[in-house]
Amino acid sequence: MGSLIKAEFRKITSTRLWWALLIPTVALATLTALGWAAFTSDTFDALTGERAFLGLQVQMEQVSWSAIAVTRSINLTTIFPMIFGALAISAELNHRTITTSFLTGSSRGAVLSAKAIAYAVWGAVFGVAIVASSCLGAAISSDPRFMPEFGQLALIALAGIGATVLWTLLGLGVGALIGSSVGALVVLLVYALVVGPVGELILFAQTDGSHLPGLLPNGSASGFTGATAASALVSQVKSAVLNAGGSLPSIGSTRLDEIEEAIRWAAGTPGALSLGLSALVFAGWTLLFFGTGVLRNRNRDIT
Template structure:
């Protein structure tokens, strides 16, 4: 197994694919975080100047608004590890280069397991790079008073890294299942950038704020970071209202969290752990079927 994993790494590192995907992922995460953080600063500043806000002496400086920038930037940048994973087996199957690997490995199961381990590591690497880009962009574009504390920041980054890992494996599974890199990429890109986000918004609106969108791949994936960000802001807002003598019931907290999740790009998302389990289930579904398909695929 160790030699097969080493061979997979060598195969990846001798091509331009890994850095051709990783550099844009870093830049996109940085640029998106910077832009969203700056926009959020502007909006919050304008709202703070509203007369009724000043009258009630509500301070927005105690809220970590920049978690929205962290969340949105990590979510959008996951398209690169997703593409990277999609091409893992699909390109080899399409070009017939997988034939040599299957014939020289002890058995197909061992080779496919080695590929899985390899792309788990690469998914984590992409996640760390994206987390670094998103963190720098958020820090540069946001006012220091809007930044979350270290624990909150780390929780969002960890949930985003997990999302990158799972998108990598989901892409690998779909590419392995279809055997066509173009077909798999078209399906995933259209879904993740268009159908998924619009579908989540429509489902949440039509079902009057239900969590149906959170059970779909895109909704559950975005819910990893979106739910974390909404929980951070909801807790801070409730503390702010409570300290001012107000009361927030369970329904009020839930409605506020739904609003923040929508702003963070995860409308209708469930709690962090539920989103993680659901997206893990979708990933396992495509991954397992993709691997099983290649245990008997004709390689001639």
């Protein structure tokens, strides 16, 4: 297995695909965070003088609103590691270069497992680059009062890296299942950029704000990071209420749920589940597509 993993790393580093995708990944993450951080800073700065948030006597600067910019940037930019994973097997199947690997490896399962390990590591590399670029972009254009604290950023970063690894493996699984680079890219991009986000918004509206969108691949992936940011921001709102002399029981659980849902809307994850559940659901989708792709290639004709 060790030699197969080394071979996969050699394949990746001997091509230009990894850095050809990493460059626009960093650029898009930085620019997206720049734009969203500037927007959130301007929006919530305009409300600071009113000393109120949803009638709760919460000062705007007491909440790290730029966390929304970081999560928005991460969720959008994961399309690049998804593409990277989608081309892992599909490109080799198209060019028949995977034939040698299947014939010389101990088994097809071992070859595909080695690919999964190698691309999981590279997914983490993309994740670190995405998180770092998103934080940098947010820090540049955000009002310093609205930047998350280190602990909050660390949680969002871990969630972002985890989501990026899973997107990479999900892309790998879809590419292995379809067996065509073009077909895999079309299916994944159309779903991730159009069908998923739009369909989940419609489903959320039609089901009166249920958590059904959070059970879908895109919704659970976005909820992975979005729920982390929403939870942190809601905790800050609660602390701000207490600091202002208010009490949480007087607000009511329904009101707090509405606040959290509003924050999730801002983070682009309406209907998302909690962090743990979102991670489990998205991991389940990843395992489903990757497992199906492995089974499809156990008997695929490679001649």
